[in-house]
Amino acid sequence: MQIARVCGTVVGTHKLPSLTGVKFLLLQLVDLDGRVLPEYEVAADPVGAGIGEWVLVARGSAARQDDRSDRRPLDALVVAIIDTVSGENGRIYSKSDSY
Amino acid sequence: MQIARVCGTVVGTHKLPSLTGVKFLLLQLVDLDGRVLPEYEVAADPVGAGIGEWVLVARGSAARQDDRSDRRPLDALVVAIIDTVSGENGRIYSKSDSY
Amino acid sequence: MQIARVCGTVVGTHKLPSLTGVKFLLLQLVDLDGRVLPEYEVAADPVGAGIGEWVLVARGSAARQDDRSDRRPLDALVVAIIDTVSGENGRIYSKSDSY
Amino acid sequence: MQIARVCGTVVGTHKLPSLTGVKFLLLQLVDLDGRVLPEYEVAADPVGAGIGEWVLVARGSAARQDDRSDRRPLDALVVAIIDTVSGENGRIYSKSDSY
Amino acid sequence: MQIARVCGTVVGTHKLPSLTGVKFLLLQLVDLDGRVLPEYEVAADPVGAGIGEWVLVARGSAARQDDRSDRRPLDALVVAIIDTVSGENGRIYSKSDSY
Numbered sequence: 001m002q003i004a005r006v007c008g009t010v011v012g013t014h015k016l017p018s019l020t021g022v023k024f025l026l027l028q029l030v031d032l033d034g035r036v037l038p039e040y041e042v043a044a045d046p047v048g049a050g051i052g053e054w055v056l057v058a059r060g061s062a063a064r065q066d067d068r069s070d071r072r073p074l075d076a077l078v079v080a081i082i083d084t085v086s087g088e089n090g091r092i093y094s095k096s097d098s099y
Numbered sequence: 100m101q102i103a104r105v106c107g108t109v110v111g112t113h114k115l116p117s118l119t120g121v122k123f124l125l126l127q128l129v130d131l132d133g134r135v136l137p138e139y140e141v142a143a144d145p146v147g148a149g150i151g152e153w154v155l156v157a158r159g160s161a162a163r164q165d166d167r168s169d170r171r172p173l174d175a176l177v178v179a180i181i182d183t184v185s186g187e188n189g190r191i192y193s194k195s196d197s198y
Numbered sequence: 199m200q201i202a203r204v205c206g207t208v209v210g211t212h213k214l215p216s217l218t219g220v221k222f223l224l225l226q227l228v229d230l231d232g233r234v235l236p237e238y239e240v241a242a243d244p245v246g247a248g249i250g251e252w253v254l255v256a257r258g259s260a261a262r263q264d265d266r267s268d269r270r271p272l273d274a275l276v277v278a279i280i281d282t283v284s285g286e287n288g289r290i291y292s293k294s295d296s297y
Numbered sequence: 298m299q300i301a302r303v304c305g306t307v308v309g310t311h312k313l314p315s316l317t318g319v320k321f322l323l324l325q326l327v328d329l330d331g332r333v334l335p336e337y338e339v340a341a342d343p344v345g346a347g348i349g350e351w352v353l354v355a356r357g358s359a360a361r362q363d364d365r366s367d368r369r370p371l372d373a374l375v376v377a378i379i380d381t382v383s384g385e386n387g388r389i390y391s392k393s394d395s396y
Numbered sequence: 397m398q399i400a401r402v403c404g405t406v407v408g409t410h411k412l413p414s415l416t417g418v419k420f421l422l423l424q425l426v427d428l429d430g431r432v433l434p435e436y437e438v439a440a441d442p443v444g445a446g447i448g449e450w451v452l453v454a455r456g457s458a459a460r461q462d463d464r465s466d467r468r469p470l471d472a473l474v475v476a477i478i479d480t481v482s483g484e485n486g487r488i489y490s491k492s493d494s495y
Binding site (some may be wrong): 007008009010011012013014016018019024026028038040041042043051052060061063064066071072073074075076 | 159
Binding site (some may be wrong): 302328329357359377380381383 | 403404405406407408409410411412414420421422424434436437438439447448456457458460467468469470471472
């Protein structure tokens, strides 16, 4: 999985029927120094993440292992809201610090 | 999923039988500033997107989760026509603005 | 799918039994300006493409959606011989022009 | 698979139910000279690797071939703790040397 | 598939049970000019390739289409030992020339 920061939303009303009701978040990937990268993913979000939160995003067929995402044409899924990222030299990110 | 702009079509009459009737769009991937990238995908299009429209493209096995694309050798699929892309500092794209 | 140009062949007699009789083409990926890239794929070819032709190549599990490639350890498949690639400013490639 | 070095952990309490009890390690990918790269993976760890150890990480659907990871939305899995990496000019890494 | 040169081995005794008895080769990817790249794969090898040989490596779910690799957490598999790679201007590689 990759670490990403929720930075927006994507809306499209004309879509495949199986995507009805799916909310799409715009995620910027984050590097190991906590900086956002130009790389992004548009991911379905079954966990309810908000703008500015850090999340774990699973890509590929992993995005369809949730009951609600099975058989939907998804290749990216928010699987967790991140509380902490810890490296060898201490915290890289702590959700509580960001408020 | 990635955001892409429809920029053309690809036609091939000599192909695998399971691809008969499949329309292939040429999509240029778009970055978070709304600029088209050199990276592209040739994707099947079950939603009927037109030249210049922005779409969501799913890649990998996600491209075969549509009833019409199941068992076809596809690795990229247009899954939605985008109405709006919204970032933290406002709209990155609005379909209605582009007309 | 990506656009590629057939530039050669790969032969290996010592291989997994399921690959017996599979012909491997060497494909150079092509960018949107019609230039060949250093990136390549070795792909199985069920459509009979020839050297110099442009083809569509599907990658990942899509390469095993053909009856003949099912259960074979393939991650790249020629799925069509391209006749034309058309962009917003006209033809990028036409097979008939290349003769 | 890629070679990676365990450099931290990621914790998220708000996640998909199927991820309950899954431990996420932060892995830095390693190149053939034994240097850590900026590229990373957040992977589930069923083998119990510790900080500083080198591991093999499998990505994509391979990450769900373990009984405990089946049907979980995982795209990266620690599959082995590495003892030695040997190249043509000798050892690139030996776990016993690193203590 | 990609072309790669066998350059070493990876050994790990502490691993998932399904990987018992699987031999891991270290492969350096090769470009179209026959030069080895910094990019590598650690792949299972059911065909018995030796150091210095060129092989075809399949990645992703293709790595589990062999009876012996089914249900194992593998994302890279040696599927053939290469005899010749031929481009438009002649041989890029011939196994018999390399001895």
